[in-house]
Amino acid sequence: MASPIISVKGLNKTYRTGFTALKDVNLDIERGEIFALLGPNGAGKTTLISIICGIVNPSEGTITADGFDVVRQPRHARSRIGLVPQELTTDAFETVWNTTSFSRGLFGKSPNPAHIEKTLKSLSLWDKKDSQLRTLSGGMKRRVMIAKALSHEPEILFLDEPTAGVDVELRRDMWDVVRGLRESGVTIILTTHYIEEAEQMADRVGVISKGQLILVEEKTELMHKLGKKELSLQMAEPLAALPAGLEAYALDLSSDGATLTYTYDTQQERTGITALMTALQKAGVRFRDLQTKQSSLEEIFVSLVHQGDRR
């Protein structure tokens, strides 16, 4: 198996104030994947990214990017990384073209107008190339931040809340851009509050809470493993109460008595659906329709974070 493109081992970060932002974080990012880092505000997502990118000093631990130690061999490590930070920090009076070209030079690449043009066109910024950044909308500025990060052709791209404050249409455009980048071989690590974003794009998901990485899993596997399924039965006639003989099942009757919901685990050997159906028939309960629903990544995430809080 190929070595991970990013490897984080035993990473701890305690600020001078005494606040511990990261506790013993261990994480490998595989080449060419899209990795989504989920976590509530203040969980340590941005600190983790900032340390890998060299903006914040680690207190303890080692990090390598493409085999290069980010502290001991920063030039080699950083030249492979592009960063789109959470905050929209731009040089207001610079033009889109100049600021993007500046970023390419800063990362040690010789001028390449053809690449800058391609990047700006791929982000629908070409017609704004001579505009000053202060004249652009928030969404456009976000695109410029991505263009700056891509200007030096990084192998690894960090997107810290890339679609925060971006409208739905632009968000979907950006997802297409990110997918295109992955297809061209770029490894992408994104943090997001939009679970839909992770669900749509990520190959793997990491959940961070209170500075600890509480889970790293394939997204589909995670949803499969932790996903609860619900069977909803629409009653032919509303029930006043749960009929006798059904107490053994995890059933929930809606307040209007019209829907009976059965929650089950797909990972268990027996889901209990056949037995439930038999029990319903015996109890004389008739239903006119049924449907099943899989838990979303959002529900899984909330459940994981709450479990972490209880620990």
Place this chain on the structure above:
Amino acid sequence: MSAGINGHAIAAIYKFEMNRTFRTIWQSIAAPVLTTTLYLIVFGAGLGGRISPFHGVPYGAFIVPGLIMLSVLTQSVANASFGIYFPKFSGTIYEILSAPVGALEIVIAYVGAAASKSLILASVSLATAFLLVPLRVDHPILMLMFLTLTAFSFSLFGFIIGIWADGFEKLQIIPLLVVTPLTFLGGTFFPISVLPAAWKAVALFNPVVYLISGFRWSFFSQGDVNIGVSLAATLGFLSVCLLIVWRIFQTGWRLKN
């Protein structure tokens, strides 16, 4: 990019900083040149005729090296401090910190740009002075050397202030409350030999005296202190600034958490 110096990064930052200067040319170049010219007109061409020459040098010409130094010192500090402070203020410093750029490249680019602006200012001011007062330059190479050394030293000093400052007020404190008074009292408008003995002794603790004296010596072959001492003092100041900057980047002080 090679593992050595990141020349493209130096060029990118330098170009960015110079673009900023030319974008604000009235504020960056025209205003300081106008101030120096006004000093020359009022104190040189105007009042200068009523003041006796110092060691055979007409007063109008005598103040030129001091005025150019005043402009170079204040503008070097202001340009370099703003150049590095503003990315910290706006947050764009993230890009510099996450780029494969070492302390040396950052300093060369920011300090180089600030010093370049000061040298442009000095050249324009000098050309203006030649038009307004009878001026001679006895040691042009030494004059250029002093000018360049001072521009780089004070740009480096400004760079340190820019890193230290955590607000616009702090950015202004050192240039306004320290550099400008030291320059005015450092022999810009008078030789320190005219001071009473006690004040002359105090004046020798003012580092700017050595800069102005050395620079004036390159014009008229005469100064308040020995040219060798002036040169040593300037190089000493440069060394101290280099040491502080090196330590700042080693520790990440005021740059990284």
